Amino acid sequence: MTEPVAQTALNPDTAPPSTRGADALQQVCGQVFSIAGPDGDMTEGLHGLYAGDIRMVSVLRLRVDGQYPELLSVQRPTRDSRVLVLGRVLPVGAADSVLLVERERRLDHCLDETVTLRNFGRDPVGLALEIEVGSDFADLFAVKEGRTSAVRATLQPQPPAAPTDPHALPVLLRFGPTLRSPSVAAPHLSVAGDGEPEVDGGVLRWMLRLDANSCRSVRVRLEPKLSDSDPTSWLTEPQLLSRDPAPVLRGAAWIDCSGPGPAQVLRRAVADLDGLRLNLPHTRTPILAAGAPWFMTLFGRDSLLAGYMALPWDPALLCGALEALAATAGRDTNPVVEEAPGRILHELRLGEEGARAIGGHRYYGSVDAAPLFMMMLAEAWRWGADERWVRGLLPTADAALEWARTKAAAHPAGFLAYRRSTPAGLFNQGWKDSFDGVNDNAGEIPEPPIALCEVQAYHYRALLDRAELAEACGDDERAHRMRDDAAELRARFHEAFWLPRQGFPAIALDGSGHPVDALASNAAHCLWAGLLDDDPAAELIAKLARPDMASGWGLRTLSTTMAAYNPMSYHNGSVWPHDTALAVAGLARHAHLPGAGALARRLAGDLINAACEFGGSLPELMCGFAAQDYPRPVPYPSSCSPQAWAAAAPLLLLRSLLRLEPNLPAGRIGLDPMLPAEWETVSISGLRLGASTWDLVATGSEGHLQPSTSGRQTQPGTSDPSHCS
Numbered sequence: 001m002t003e004p005v006a007q008t009a010l011n012p013d014t015a016p017p018s019t020r021g022a023d024a025l026q027q028v029c030g031q032v033f034s035i036a037g038p039d040g041d042m043t044e045g046l047h048g049l050y051a052g053d054i055r056m057v058s059v060l061r062l063r064v065d066g067q068y069p070e071l072l073s074v075q076r077p078t079r080d081s082r083v084l085v086l087g088r089v090l091p092v093g094a095a096d097s098v099l100l101v102e103r104e105r106r107l108d109h110c111l112d113e114t115v116t117l118r119n120f121g122r123d124p125v126g127l128a129l130e131i132e133v134g135s136d137f138a139d140l141f142a143v144k145e146g147r148t149s150a151v152r153a154t155l156q157p158q159p160p161a162a163p164t165d166p167h168a169l170p171v172l173l174r175f176g177p178t179l180r181s182p183s184v185a186a187p188h189l190s191v192a193g194d195g196e197p198e199v200d201g202g203v204l205r206w207m208l209r210l211d212a213n214s215c216r217s218v219r220v221r222l223e224p225k226l227s228d229s230d231p232t233s234w235l236t237e238p239q240l241l242s243r244d245p246a247p248v249l250r251g252a253a254w255i256d257c258s259g260p261g262p263a264q265v266l267r268r269a270v271a272d273l274d275g276l277r278l279n280l281p282h283t284r285t286p287i288l289a290a291g292a293p294w295f296m297t298l299f300g301r302d303s304l305l306a307g308y309m310a311l312p313w314d315p316a317l318l319c320g321a322l323e324a325l326a327a328t329a330g331r332d333t334n335p336v337v338e339e340a341p342g343r344i345l346h347e348l349r350l351g352e353e354g355a356r357a358i359g360g361h362r363y364y365g366s367v368d369a370a371p372l373f374m375m376m377l378a379e380a381w382r383w384g385a386d387e388r389w390v391r392g393l394l395p396t397a398d399a400a401l402e403w404a405r406t407k408a409a410a411h412p413a414g415f416l417a418y419r420r421s422t423p424a425g426l427f428n429q430g431w432k433d434s435f436d437g438v439n440d441n442a443g444e445i446p447e448p449p450i451a452l453c454e455v456q457a458y459h460y461r462a463l464l465d466r467a468e469l470a471e472a473c474g475d476d477e478r479a480h481r482m483r484d485d486a487a488e489l490r491a492r493f494h495e496a497f498w499l500p501r502q503g504f505p506a507i508a509l510d511g512s513g514h515p516v517d518a519l520a521s522n523a524a525h526c527l528w529a530g531l532l533d534d535d536p537a538a539e540l541i542a543k544l545a546r547p548d549m550a551s552g553w554g555l556r557t558l559s560t561t562m563a564a565y566n567p568m569s570y571h572n573g574s575v576w577p578h579d580t581a582l583a584v585a586g587l588a589r590h591a592h593l594p595g596a597g598a599l600a601r602r603l604a605g606d607l608i609n610a611a612c613e614f615g616g617s618l619p620e621l622m623c624g625f626a627a628q629d630y631p632r633p634v635p636y637p638s639s640c641s642p643q644a645w646a647a648a649a650p651l652l653l654l655r656s657l658l659r660l661e662p663n664l665p666a667g668r669i670g671l672d673p674m675l676p677a678e679w680e681t682v683s684i685s686g687l688r689l690g691a692s693t694w695d696l697v698a699t700g701s702e703g704h705l706q707p708s709t710s711g712r713q714t715q716p717g718t719s720d721p722s723h724c725s
Helices: 140-144 260-275 300-309 316-328 352-357 369-382 387-409 453-472 476-497 522-529 534-544 577-589 596-613 644-658
Strands: 025-029 032-036 048-051 054-057 059-064 070-075 081-087 099-107 111-119 125-134 153-157 171-177 188-193 198-200 203-210 214-225 254-257 661-663 668-670 681-689 692-699 702-707
Touching: 025 081, 025 099, 025 260, 032 099, 048 214, 054 140, 054 214, 059 099, 111 125, 111 203, 125 214, 203 214, 254 260, 260 596, 260 644, 300 316, 300 369, 300 577, 300 644, 316 369, 316 387, 369 387, 369 453, 387 453, 453 476, 453 522, 522 534, 522 577, 534 596, 577 596, 577 644, 596 644
Parallel strands: none
Antiparallel strands: 025 032, 032 048, 048 054, 059 125, 070 081, 081 099, 099 111, 111 214, 125 203, 153 171, 171 188, 188 214, 198 203, 254 681, 661 668, 681 692, 692 702
């Protein structure tokens, strides 16, 4: 997704701190997310309630009679709620507690908490319940790097007033930032509560009496607000979203599996993705934010690939990403943010410091988002996206391909390559974008411009996809030209990248056109895009199946035989679920070759087993230790979770093992299952393909697809998605 050391060049030597582990209570709902201690309090470090890249709440403490209750249990009744069961600290000499404290916390666009106190004793109890709230309005990047100040907020107690909505809580406190650039819209935080508490600074205090065997509840609501005049109103072509063709790709499917392990993982994937739904300013169609907590925003590569992986569940998410990226595509030449006409956005930032670091709210430093845009537009078209909608985005796709053609022409060997135009930009601009994510067999970092093998594969597939769309539009001349360009690229790739003695393609070519001869998982993306001929593909598959690449928890990003291998690194030996899932998709494409199908099922099983060890939810990445050495996968400490393309990876595994390949414009829906036995029976109800829905059932190598008779289905615990139009 994004590198840990130089996301936006705020601090190129500091990795993001960890938010994982048993002591972290994390909830996500679009751009609003919270991180708290195990008891629900927010007291230190990364703790807080965040919205729009700003920490809106930095302190949240609950006290009973001046003491902090002890955590007994954490319950998770729904995706967006937690119930924390706490016990009152016993007085000296007391044998048993009679008071139980429950904190039921829900997160949507705000944090809503109901505190219930239960007296199980035979005598009445009087007590003081206090909830302390504080805010520093620190930028997300400042929190990430530990540069927050002690006090950056003003506190404004609000006079009691009946709310206009009889169901709403009265506002008791309001926080606003003290230090804010006049050019940046000022956010604020409202604190509402019931029961008429005393207000003392940022402390709300209820004096309560509980009769014997009784309970009392109080409710507080912390609501962050961003000004309507926020400069992050980023759409430059609102007409893209003002057209109203027939609704397409509307609805989320119901996915089920009788195999217990895959079933748990698929359910959790849907729940995690639903929490990452993001509605950006002025958009109607949701996208997937890249990941919590640091990347709750639009990322070109991440949002496209995550939307692609989620197609069997909800195709609208890919359409939303395409719309948003078309609206933010490069139009000017601006080296500060690496913008160029046709270039597809890498990262959108809403916070003040993030924008300063990347020279603006948009940063364009990725080399692969442009060809991926074309690939994903064609994929949405095959899944039945409205033809008028697809045609409306073709100019953006053509501009992206022209940007890629121009960049390739500037490379010594004629391949699509990158070199950053500003010291603040990313040194590496493929998916392995850490500073040392690309290296050779000896561990040396190549000189730019760098042409990655998988980027050439994306470019190749993008050309073929554009040819297919051109042919469908009656533009035969363009179709022939695109296919000729693709064939020429394929031939040059085999000549320049293939290492015959090693039996795999180089991870890249350096600035002089010399191969960077490391065996890395990037090569598997060439299988996914269909760039390799059968003979070299078979050789590569054999290499990927070896223990130096297949860890037992998934595919390593770098072979253990390479000098730079480090199982605890970000990109040099770790396991990324999305990377492994794309490899499985590539292996499924080449299932006619020896060992491809077996390796696809094996890697899919490895990921499912790893997910089960993480409670069903795959993290952004894992350490690359062998499963035979560590019986449980070792988490990478600063991994995002949930993270979009990791959460969506099980859905791509499902699609790949089903070999589900719709092509509605051609009148075909391919289905040729190769499911492992442990998946037992898989079913998808309400699979959205264009204007129709289908039901699918598959076991082993048998599958059946028929028009749905049950109407549109919605997965339990998910929101009703918008349509893609």
